[in-house]
Amino acid sequence: MSLLQLQSVSRRFGALKALTDISLSVEPGELRAIIGPNGAGKTTLFNLISGFFPPSDGQIVFDGQPIQTVNPAELVRRGIIRTFQVTEIFRSLTVYENLRIAVEIAQGVNMRPWMSRALWKRVDDQVDALMHRVKIADKAYRVTGELSHGDQRVVEVGIALSRNPRLLLLDEPTAGMGDEETHHMTALIRDLNKNQGITTLFVEHDMEIVFGIADRITVLDNGTMLAEGNADEISNNPKVQAAYLGQAA
Ligand SMILES: Nc1ncnc2c1ncn2[C@@H]1O[C@H](COP(=O)(O)OP(=O)(O)OP(=O)(O)O)[C@@H](O)[C@H]1O
Ligand SMILES: [Mg+2]
Structure with missing residues (x-):
């Protein structure tokens, strides 16, 4: 089908x-x-x-x-996931932080005032895996707004992947x-x-x-x-x- x-x-x-x-x-x-x-x-x-x-x-x-x-x-x-404009990225946050927010939203845990150590680690592992999937792990702690245009778009793709696209x-x-x-x-x-x-x-x-x-x-x-x-x-x-x-x- x-x-x-x-x-x-x-x-x-x-x-x-x-x-x-x-x-x-x-x-x-x-x-x-x-x-x-x-x-x-x-x-x-x-x-x-x-x-x-x-x-x-x-x-x-x-x-x-x-x-x-x-x-x-x-x-x-x-x-069904599409990439968004570059402005969807939080430019003042790091690559890690941008992807962490994306994963937390995708998991529905973003508004939690308190997160167990186990959950925090699980999210952290997913962020790490995402950074490796899009090959931006070496820039994890760089501020996104200071990255090249190409790297910013790679971060966008990472954000899209956090939502587990089928298309x-x-x-x-x-x-x-x-x-x-x-x-x-x-x-x-x-x-x-x-x-x-x-x-x-x-x-x-x-x-x-x-x-x-x-x-x-x-x-x-x-x-x-x-x-x-x-x-x-x-x-x-x-x-x-x-x-x-x-x-x-
Ligand atoms: N929301 C809208 N309201 C009115 N007209 C629209 C709207 N969206 C697209 N159009 C018109 O529809 C046509 C197709 O536009 P579209 O943006 O899909 O083209 P495109 O193939 O993506 O072009 P490009 O390569 O320039 O991005 C254009 O004439 C455009 O002006
Ligand atoms: Mg177009």
Whole structure:
């Protein structure tokens, strides 16, 4: 069974058709890239999947259940997790503290005035494990606001992982990064998917990254689905070349 299915999904904003008749399926364990020119509807697609607003038409099915009327908090509980803007990080706190807060919230123990030594240690172990999963343990006690942009986004991914994603949505995870940071983030996305089994959808403009790591690629253009396939199929698709690759060249 597919983990996620969109069935003839459309979203209008007044007269503007942001997405029209989108049907797609994401299988468990997949690493799927969503590409397309600016304004194609990629972020709108993520907003629909994560319940930020409902589709105007169509159905979204996650894990066999229709979710198009389910609120974002409930979808987080069910495992649909997206990365947030960098401003979601507490910039004056350390990496450890940011991830500790995230784990405490995810565990529902954040408002406790008193925590047993055993619980405190359990949370601490989880924070430590998270820092190792995203490979930022060496910067645990650095103030987040003083880290590079790339490292801040890695912390965001760590926060997302604290919520135990079954479907991870990353909107332009490498935007604004230099080569080394981009390489680190790309390797992390691949590792989370291939070695840690997290089904992931990511929006990315850099074709080298997309063709390098995605299992399948969905191409949006002007709110419609232009093509879907693997790297070979997409790079050889004349419609894609005309609409997207040609434009970028
Ligand atoms: N909340 C909204 N209200 C009105 N129009 C919106 C809203 N969200 C998106 N749009 C419009 O829908 C279209 C698709 O926008 P979207 O942000 O999904 O594109 P995108 O593919 O993510 O583009 P980019 O690559 O620039 O991030 C655009 O014309 C945008 O202006
Ligand atoms: Mg966008």
